[in-house]
Amino acid sequence: MQPEGFRDLAHLGSVELYTAVPEETRDFFVDLMAMKEVHREGDSIYVHAWDDYEAYTVKITGREQAGIGRTYLRASSPDALSRRVAAVEAAGLGDGWRDTEYGLGPVFHCRDTDGHELGLYFETKRYVPTEEHRPSLKNQASRFPGRGANVRRLDHLNFLAADVPAASDFMFGTLGARATERIVTDAGETAAIWYSISDKSYDVVYTSDWLGARGRLHHVAFATDTREDILRAADVFLEAGIHIETGPHKHAIQQTFFLYVWEPGGNRIELCNAGARLMLAPDWETITWTQAERAKGQAWGLKTIESFHTHGTPVIT
Template sequence: MTPPLGDIAHLGHVELLTPDLDGSVGFFTRILGLTENGRSGDSVYLRTFDDYEHHSLVLTAHSTSGVRRTALRTSSEEALRRRVAELERAGREGRWAEGEPGLGPVYVSSDPDGHELALYWESEWYEAPDELRPGLKNQPQAKPVQGVGVRRLDHVNFLGSDVAANTTFVREVLGARPTEQIVLDTGELAAQWLTFTNKSYDLVYTSDWTGTRGRLHHIAFATDTREDILRAADLCLDNDVFIETGPHKHAIQQTFFLYVYEPGGNRVELCNPLTRLVLAPDWPLITWTEAERAKGQAWGLKTIESFHTHGTPPVP
């Protein structure tokens, strides 16, 4: 039985692997406007201006690209214990870890596809230094003076070898609810969007055409306005950042988007979904057919081929 919505409070942060650490740090700070908030070994900790926690993104030097860990904050210590018990009952037993800046004990497990998931409760609230102190006391940090100035880490889109198995796990063990999905003519579940909050989605699973397990499609950062995404397109153009597709509007979830590749090769979405919330407790699952998806995006832009083939780490 699916647990009640609420044990997972929100998406906390993501750790990305990059073969070009300096290039990736430059992209996320200069172009997107994140703030560096510490380094440890081969990892750099970055934060968006409206995130209340120590970091929103960890960049770790590696031989290849991809996602190492996706962290989810629980709504209480008791909620953390409940979800750990459910993970172990479901055969997804993990391990306790400590030492990540700004966090208490973290329980590290994985989904059926092997994507590493970490659950935690204890979190250090960010205290801005004088030079980053905001003008309004209800904002954690002053808005950045450079780059796009993304507001928050919005969602993660995993590539999966079995979308149905992964989404069933996230629903039944972690308590997410699905909002939209794609079902092919064969009956195969090709993609599903899930939420832990009143946002329309926090995690997405998309079928990996290679059959590979544990890969990443993209991570996404939310902007204040659509105009911020237009500015991001110009900044990427001026700074030789590869633009894959957009700006445009998705049909699914109605998100205004821009997709680019950061220097390490990971796909990053700039999105503006801030006007769309799922407030209905009995929200019906919206299903899109193969024919409907063939029409392309909301205003007729055809889905670019690389959207179905590019993932990280790359495979032959």
């Protein structure tokens, strides 16, 4: 079902990650994920994926605990931004405008029903490569790095939520995202739901937090060009002593080829390749998966490991 306001949001712009070891997290993204450091400000380090047209992809911010900071969503036009801001304010979830974020114009700060911090914006500063990083092909943002995981762009993120249905109502009714797939328990409760704000199969996911906590992160995902990039990345992470949690393998839901690792700060990071699967149907009907279907494991039979259901950031002990 296509919601009112669909396409008012263009794409997932950038994400802020909290970490107690910001320099080590920075090295993970730069040395192993093949991003480039582009800016430092206060206790934050900004890094850029090689084909991201915007000024930065990840903002790494030092904090006592790992977790998700603010997630930035770009609107498709100034008018579209005004419509989504009005809807957020009507829902009582707005926190006002700011104009201090590196690489962005005015940003409307808000939060979802679970407390995750969001920033809605339209004006943005495009990435300009240095001569050293100027690409041979003028239709890509930067030179192909040819090292590490070679992640091309930010793909999606998965929020943990105490109340998935409430968060889903916010995504659908307030931000204008459409649900593409979901998991429903035997009791009829939505345990996880995948939302798209574009032609991609998904941009934002909400998964039930097994601890009932609010505002936590399950994972942030970055796209590679090929499955082979992910297979090589597994060896890169192995040699660097990075914890490989699960994969490489293929999800049943959304059919994404995946690898999950924990960056040095403890946040779960996914490398993914969704191939050519797009949601082109304007009247797409949400696919529902049952508990029994999910119990079968991933697409090729790999069982979901326990930590995938128990680890989130910040860690709660």
